[in-house]
Amino acid sequence: MANVRDDETAPAGRGATTEPAGTSPDLLRLRGVDVTLGGTDVLSGLSLSVGAGEFVSVIGPSGCGKSTLLRVAAGLTAPTSGSVERATDNIGFVFQDPTLMPWRTVARNVRLLGELAGTERKRLRAEAAQAIETVGLAEFADRLPRELSGGMRMRASLARSLVLRPDLFLFDEPFGALDEITREQLNLVLMGLFRARSFGGLFVTHSVEEAVFLSTRVVVLSPRPGRLLADIPVTFGFPRALDLRYTPAFAALAGRVAGLLEGAL
Ligand SMILES: Nc1ncnc2c1ncn2[C@@H]1O[C@H](COP(=O)(O)OP(=O)(O)OP(=O)(O)O)[C@@H](O)[C@H]1O
Ligand SMILES: [Mg+2]
DSSP: OOOOOHHHHSOOSSOOOSSOTTOSOEEEEEEEEEEEETTEEEEEEEEEEEETTOEEEEEOOTTSSHHHHHHHHHTSSOOSEEEEEESOSOEEEEOSSOOOOTTSOHHHHHHHHHHHHTOOHHHHHHHHHHHHHHTTOGGGTTSOGGGSOHHHHHHHHHHHHHTTOOSEEEEESTTTTSOHHHHHHHHHHHHHHHHHHOOEEEEEOSOHHHHHHHOSEEEEEOSSSBOEEEEEEOOOOSSOOGGGGGSHHHHHHHHHHHHHHHHHO
């Protein structure tokens, strides 16, 4: 495993971002969360916080409880013990499967959550158009999901979640099913969104490279029941270009995360 410089290993608790330290209030705070489902211990003693302007990736072996962690964060699953505090109800959730409605065009899919929330029609149209533009789908706004590639469907899914301008964004391996080039493009789209909207992000991925590239912190979980093995600040500034991944500092940090994961298996 490669060594990393001191400033990358310092247990700062919170990664240095372009924001001054200590200015971002926590949007989400889990303290000592245990989850037992059907007699199976899924998460154990998990403490984790996400502040505004923080993008936190969660990486861990398959079945270690990552999706459960997102469900707990969203309030869809109650912890068996421990506490979950949310400073906002405005939470976006992006799943691995884009789950678009097949009979609705991209624009009408993107407007769906706003319609359900009762957003005023004119404002919703403007928000949806802007979200579609932001993810690079403007030319396809009137197409049906079946007329789109997998990557375009994921862009539409992202746009749909953007419409309500969430403060906290939860992502469950959104790019896991995509080819590498599409995944790289969408990493850049997502980073642009993160920069422009400065939401708090909790991002589950299987990819060490994606985790380090996108994040201000990377959280490594143990095999089930998921425990926190490390909470590592990623101090590269923003915006980040794809070729950051070929620098020695990036390789060192990715190597450290990969080493923690391998050691945990
Ligand atoms: N409702 C449930 N009842 C019993 N066990 C459950 C339930 N939901 C999840 N589990 C178990 O909890 C564990 C963690 O599941 P979870 O889906 O959170 O893992 P994950 O880390 O997201 O996995 P993957 O990487 O494969 O997506 C699994 O062993 C699963 O079988
Ligand atoms: Mg999962």
